[in-house]
Amino acid sequence: MSKLTGRDPSLLRRINSTVVLRALRGTTAPAALTLTELVRATELSRPTVEGVVEDLIEAGLVAEAADAAARPGGTARRGRPARSFRFRAEAGQLLGLEIGPHRVAAVLSDLTGRLTGSLTREVDETAEAEARLERIRGTVAELLRRTGTARDALRAVGVGTPGIVEADGTVRLGTALPGWTGLALGERLRRSFRCPVLVENDANAAVLAEHWKGAARGVDDVVMVLAGLSPGAGSLIGGRLHRGFGGAAGEIGALHLLGREVTPERLLSTTDEPLHPLDEAAVARVFAEARVGDGRARRAMDRFLARLVHDVAALVLALDPELLVVGGWASGLDGVLDPLRAELERYCLRPPRVVLSRLGDTAVATGALRVALDHTESELFTVEGAGTAG
């Protein structure tokens, strides 16, 4: 660090500020830290810590804890108790958005990712891009209004949506939603916010969410399959999202084409006509009929399962994850797990554990929130060249 700090006092100030914020991160009112504890935690001098804390209070990121004596482990000393400080998680809000074929959803959190509100709205699967954008804008406006959140309090917005998404948030290719291919989604949404807007593929967002709060907590090599009619997958490798060279990793929707047009909507049909490509209600009916023993529905289900096993096996053989999380449909997937496990045992040299999504239909919006949180954390808690400090 010596070279850096000798040359750039403002960088030094930022590093110190980051180190103090990190020490305070996650400290809520009862767990606030005194100056003495901060000096010990940061290895900075007391005057430096005092200066940094004053700056952070001024910036609204740190507050003096209301009742220092109430701290657990805080011994009741005589005289004036030492002042203690906490991170102001309420200093900003983060937004996670899902823009999907059938609905849009928004979740709101504080700067530590603690949920403070959510709202979901249906949208017609045939809606054009403008109508869909209008729907998400309206949903966000209503969520902010209901929770009494000022738009200026937003520090970052994450978005999860189907398709191949460029780094700037443009949808390079998105066949699941009308008018989605080529849409400058990030740019369009940025007009509604004064903070960064980060767009991510929906399956990528979903795997981040399951890793954060769901079925993949503590597991760093994960494939998550969104087993819908327009299937997709997101992968973590060594705890990091694998987007692929062109952002198209896990776009397994085309795999079924290799099987001579045996699309999910055809496989799941109990008539000679395929289902509508996005009619998930029809899918739920087939699943339900299969459960009560209807012969045609069970055969349709078997065909669909063979297809799903094939797609999933391809992903598993390519990536060899520790854990496979299956999600994407609100209902009906519970019957999928056992046959999927049995088939993967047959085909994979080292089959992964197979579990259901724990977050269900909140996975994409939650993952989008995680994207916003990651962005904010990297802003607040890391400084280039001091990434491992604290």
Next chain:
Amino acid sequence: MSKLTGRDPSLLRRINSTVVLRALRGTTAPAALTLTELVRATELSRPTVEGVVEDLIEAGLVAEAADAAARPGGTARRGRPARSFRFRAEAGQLLGLEIGPHRVAAVLSDLTGRLTGSLTREVDETAEAEARLERIRGTVAELLRRTGTARDALRAVGVGTPGIVEADGTVRLGTALPGWTGLALGERLRRSFRCPVLVENDANAAVLAEHWKGAARGVDDVVMVLAGLSPGAGSLIGGRLHRGFGGAAGEIGALHLLGREVTPERLLSTTDEPLHPLDEAAVARVFAEARVGDGRARRAMDRFLARLVHDVAALVLALDPELLVVGGWASGLDGVLDPLRAELERYCLRPPRVVLSRLGDTAVATGALRVALDHTESELFTVEGAGTAG
């Protein structure tokens, strides 16, 4: 660095030694560095550099350049020319081994990876593990003898072989070679050498080789397919080998099972009987017949291609690499490339570039050598906590 160096003088010495070696790495006789140049390159003090250089000369890793005046750019000064020093790439040798179904191969290099010899021997595809091990031992012994290399000069041995390989070099699962599953290959080979022996999956070794010296130079997101009768794949993600959670990433051999037993040996057969699973000569005959227009052979070839496209598409959709390298058969693959490209264009949202292996049947042994070189470089040129020094 200050914390480290204040506490551990031997670590400090190692760091300084590493820094000097790095500065000298790749310097061959005409490009040797003077003490003054080393002081400038390392930012160490002159007495420190002098001490380190003396130590490295004693350890045999550095030599005084024979003719300092001959250096390009070395100005002819009056009086005695300044002494200059170079890395002794000849101070040790590295070995890369391939142990495959039909042959074993060994390549030898100096400490910079410059080839100094190679030897290939056929082995029967039905040979048991002991016979195969004996074959590679004999090949190594003959290569060392022919090149006049002392066994003690070996600093590391890399090995590439089919199967899922554990970190300690045990083959967890290897169906391509008789008696391979469960073989403690690393341990068995270590008895023949006094240096580290590192075992890697053959397709993983091959992709490392193509990245180092072949078709994937300068490309960091690569899938390499060994399109043999027992197909496999190796992947680089961000320039690093992706082994998977259990070392099974890219083991796509089972994918054909999903297609109802349509194995390559059945697809490529021009009679009712499948080919022998490892009979690559028969494959070459089918390829040759197809090229001269034989109908049955062409249909067999088409069936095989459809299969290959399927397996490769699965990998590409899962990983989204920048480049796909196709190798694994000595001959016949040139006709595969164009149809493969056309089909990938159809099925992949973002199709990768598709090229043939440049290293051909030397890819696996070359990659094994790269594994040995990586090990040695990390020994010589990196110190924990000083990984970015120099």
